[in-house]
Amino acid sequence: MPAPATPDVREVTVRRAPKFVPFMAVGAILGFLAALVLAYTGPDDPTLTRESVLGFFTVAFALPGMLLAALLVLVIDRRSVRRAERARAERTDDDA
Structure with a gap:
């Protein structure tokens, strides 16, 4: 009967890292909201439409x-x- 194999144990680094895209999307949305407030609350200009501003x-x-x-x-x-x-991670041979 073969002896059970020793498990493969490794040292790993575990950290929580932020995702770039959601942060940048929020920055763009906040910039758009600031532009929206400034464009529609500012003085009216006969040469420019509010949409172009x-x-x-x-x-x-x-x-x-x-x-x-x-x-x-x-x-x-x-x-x-x-x-x-x-942390220490151990490799297993589970079928699940």
Whole structure:
């Protein structure tokens, strides 16, 4: 009868890392909302429609909003690297 094989045990790093896309999407949405407020509460201009002002300010605010969100997620990711924990993982041959 063969002896049972020794399990394959490894040291692994476990950490919680943020996802970039949701943070950047929230930054873009907040930039759009700021543009929406500014475009529709500002003074009326006979040469520009409110929609064209909204388009301009959306580009002007959504891109910096995404950039700030990306910087925030990088800071959070750096903190998660520092708080990473070491664990032991054992490989099993389960059929499930």
